[in-house]
Amino acid sequence: MAWNRVGHDIMRAVTDPYALYCIALGHAHDAAQLRERTVDGRLTLVITTLAMVSASGLAGCGERCGRAHPADITPSLRELADADGAELRSLTPPQAAALGALYRTQTAAGYLGDTVLAACGAALVAHAENIPLLTTPRARYCYVTGRPASLATRIEIDSVPDAGDHP
């Protein structure tokens, strides 16, 4: 419940692919609040192209949440990307080069894949802009070598819906 602890004072944050998946669907309480705040512009949610690509390919939130996940979340992602508070971001060339180096340390440690790459990219943007990185418990493996994690303040949003929450 890290998000609840930090509260609603965050005005700007970048999201990794797992958090983006949850926010786009309003999947669990924290994500639903973040989506609402992005839609009405109270929160500027920075979304990298890589996170968008990676989240589009996720089959679910990755937790054993017991909820049905839509077969295609791209409509929800597009809707979120069009929200007042959404800010789409491509990496600058120096960021892209730094991302390659960062990803190399992850692959050397055995952590591969588009979600890892996208999470590293989001961490770089968080570092460059000095804003927090929204993530979920499921995404911890993306930061396990410590290098991406050291770049940014991570806020783990609760990705498992409570009983009574809407998915």
Ligand SMILES: [Zn+2]
């Ligand atoms: Zn789920």
